[in-house]
Amino acid sequence: MRKSRLVIGNTLVLSLLLSACSGSLPASEQPSSKEQAKNTSNEVVNLQFMGWEASPLETDSVKKGIENFMKKNPNIKVEYTPVPGGTQYVSKLLTMLAGNAAPDVFFLGAREYRSFQERNVLLDLTPQFKLEYKLDEFIPSSAQIMEIKGGIYGVSSCTVSPVLYYNKDVFDKAGLPYPPVDPAKAWTWQQFVDVAKKLTIMDGGKVTQYGAYGFEDFGVVIPEMSSNGGKLFANDGNTMAINTSENKTAFQAILDMRKNDGVAPEAKLLENIGMKPAQMLQSGKIGMLVTGSWALQEIATMKFPVGVAALPQFKKAVTIGQAHVHSAWKNTKHPKEAWKLISYLSSEEYQTDLISSGLWMPNRKSLYTQEGIKKWFNTKVHPEGFIELVPYIRDAEADPRTLISNIKVNAIITEEMDKFWYASQAADVTLKNIESRGNKELATK
Structure with a gap:
C-alpha cells in the first residue's frame, strides 16, 4: 500500500x-x-x-x-x-x-x-x-x-511511517555501530551525517557506495521539520506555517547532505541505474535507506542482513503516520x-x-x-x-x-520542492513560495 x-x-x-x-x-x-x-x-x-x-x-x-x-x-x-x-x-x-x-x-x-x-x-x-x-x-x-x-x-x-533501514554488512565492514532502533536514543542529525560520510566510498573520483538515500521525499522532510520544531500548517489547519527558521534548517541540512557532503545521490540516480531503493540497499550501493515501513515486505524477501532504526533527529525523534x-x-x-x-x-x-x-x-x-x-x-x-x-x-x-481538503496545495509543494532540489532555488525562496501560494489556494475554499 x-x-x-x-x-x-x-x-x-x-x-x-x-x-x-x-x-x-x-x-x-x-x-x-x-x-x-x-x-x-x-x-x-x-x-x-x-x-x-x-x-x-x-x-x-x-x-x-x-x-x-x-x-x-x-x-x-x-x-x-x-x-x-x-x-x-x-x-x-x-x-x-x-x-x-x-x-x-x-x-x-x-x-x-x-x-x-x-x-x-x-x-x-x-x-x-x-x-x-x-x-x-x-x-x-x-x-x-x-x-x-x-x-x-x-x-x-x-x-x-517512514523509518530508517540499513545494511548490517556495510556497517560491519566499516566497523561502525548500528543506528539506534530506540527513538529515545536516535542519532542527532550531525551524528547521522558523520556516519554517512564514513560509509561513502570513492573509487577514482566516482562514488561507489553512498552513505544514505531517500531523504528528499517530502514525506520524510515533514518529520525532520517536525523534529526541529517546525510545522507545515498552522494549528487551525487553514493556513500554512512552513516559512520558519526551523524548517529552513531542516530543508538545508537535507540538501547539504547531497550537494555539500556528497553522502547521498540524486533521486534520479535510480532512473539511471535501473534499481529500486531496496536493491540499492541490498547490493551495498547505499548504507542507509529511509523509506516507508511498507518496504519491509519486499526487503524481507531479499535475504540480506537488514536493520531498522528511528529517523535521525534535530531536537526530538519524530515520524509521521x-x-x-x-x-x-x-x-x-x-x-x-x-x-x-x-x-x-x-x-x-x-x-x-x-x-x-x-x-x-x-x-x-x-x-x-x-x-x-x-x-x-x-x-x-x-x-x-x-x-x-x-x-x-x-x-x-x-x-x-492528509488533514486538508484542497489537494492543489500538495501539487504546489511538489513544484516548489523540485525547484529546491534540482534547480538551485534557495531555501528562503522555496519556503516563502510554498507558504504564499499555498495560503492563496487555501483561501479559495
Missing part, C-alpha cells in the same frame, strides 16, 4: 473531474428499502472493489484477504481490480465517479480522502462505524485522519454489503496477515499491547530490535497533508 502515498497529477484535470462528481444524489437514486431487503437475502451480491497496484506482493496479499472474506460471506462475491498507482489510479476513479460508474468499494489515498468527501461522492459510514467501533480504539494518527467533522467516510486498515482508507461510493446499490467488506478490511483478522508479512503496521491500539504484538510479530520478517520501534510508529504524528 502505498501509498497511501499517491502523487497528485494534473490538478486542473482532477479538479474538473471532482467538480463533475459534486453535489448530493437525489432521493430517487438512493437504494430503495426493497432493494436493501433484497441484498440481505441469500441471493449473491456482486461487489466491485478497486485498489492500486503498489507491488505484486501487496496485490497478492489483498487478494488473499478478499478470498477469506468471501468464504465467510458466501452471498457476497467481490471482484477486485488493481490499477497502477499514482495519477492513473486517481484519474480513473474520478472518471468513473463522474460517469456514475464507480466501484462499490475502493482504496482512497489519505491525501485525497477529504477532497473526495467534500464533493459528496462517498457513502456516509458513520452509523455503521459507531455500531461496531469506537474511534479511540484506533491509534491517534489513524483516528485523526478518518474523522471528518465527527463523521466517518473511510476506514483505514493499517498505518505506515498515514495510510489509505477504504470508502464506498455514495450511489452503491449494496450499501450493507459494501460496509461488510470495509469493516472486514479493517478487522484484526485481515490486518494481521499483512502486518506479519511486513507490509503494514496496525491501526488498532489493541495490536500494540504485549499480547497484541504476539499476533503479528514475525521473526522471519521483522528485524532484530524491531519491537523497540513499535511505540514510535504507534504514536506517530498524522501526516499533515
Whole structure:
C-alpha cells in the first residue's frame, strides 16, 4: 500500500473531474428499502472493489484477504481490480465517479480522502462505524485522519511511517555501530551525517557506495521539520506555517547532505541505474535507506542482513503516520454489503496477515499491547530490535497533508520542492513560495 502515498497529477484535470462528481444524489437514486431487503437475502451480491497496484506482493496479499472474506460471506462475491498507482489510479476513479460508474468499494489515498468527501461522492459510514467501533480504539494518527467533522467516510486498515533501514554488512565492514532502533536514543542529525560520510566510498573520483538515500521525499522532510520544531500548517489547519527558521534548517541540512557532503545521490540516480531503493540497499550501493515501513515486505524477501532504526533527529525523534482508507461510493446499490467488506478490511483478522508479512503496521491500539504484538510479530520478517520501534510508529504524528481538503496545495509543494532540489532555488525562496501560494489556494475554499 502505498501509498497511501499517491502523487497528485494534473490538478486542473482532477479538479474538473471532482467538480463533475459534486453535489448530493437525489432521493430517487438512493437504494430503495426493497432493494436493501433484497441484498440481505441469500441471493449473491456482486461487489466491485478497486485498489492500486503498489507491488505484486501487496496485490497478492489483498487478494488473499478478499478470498477469506468471501468464504465467510458466501452471498457476497467481490471482484477486485488493481490499477497502477499514482495519477492513473486517481484519474480513473474520478472518471468513473463522474460517469456514475464507480466501484462499490475502493482504496482512497489519505491525501485525497477529504477532497473526495467534500464533493459528496462517498457513502456516509458513520452509523455503521459507531455500531461496531469506537474511534479511540484506533491509534491517534489513524483516528485523526478518518474523522471528518465527527463523521466517518473511510476506514483505514493499517498505518505506515517512514523509518530508517540499513545494511548490517556495510556497517560491519566499516566497523561502525548500528543506528539506534530506540527513538529515545536516535542519532542527532550531525551524528547521522558523520556516519554517512564514513560509509561513502570513492573509487577514482566516482562514488561507489553512498552513505544514505531517500531523504528528499517530502514525506520524510515533514518529520525532520517536525523534529526541529517546525510545522507545515498552522494549528487551525487553514493556513500554512512552513516559512520558519526551523524548517529552513531542516530543508538545508537535507540538501547539504547531497550537494555539500556528497553522502547521498540524486533521486534520479535510480532512473539511471535501473534499481529500486531496496536493491540499492541490498547490493551495498547505499548504507542507509529511509523509506516507508511498507518496504519491509519486499526487503524481507531479499535475504540480506537488514536493520531498522528511528529517523535521525534535530531536537526530538519524530515520524509521521498515514495510510489509505477504504470508502464506498455514495450511489452503491449494496450499501450493507459494501460496509461488510470495509469493516472486514479493517478487522484484526485481515490486518494481521499483512502486518506479519511486513507490509503494514496496525491501526488498532489493541495490536500494540504485549499480547497484541504476539499476533503479528514475525521473526522471519521483522528485524532484530524491531519491537523497540513499535511505540514510535504507534504514536506517530498524522501526516499533515492528509488533514486538508484542497489537494492543489500538495501539487504546489511538489513544484516548489523540485525547484529546491534540482534547480538551485534557495531555501528562503522555496519556503516563502510554498507558504504564499499555498495560503492563496487555501483561501479559495
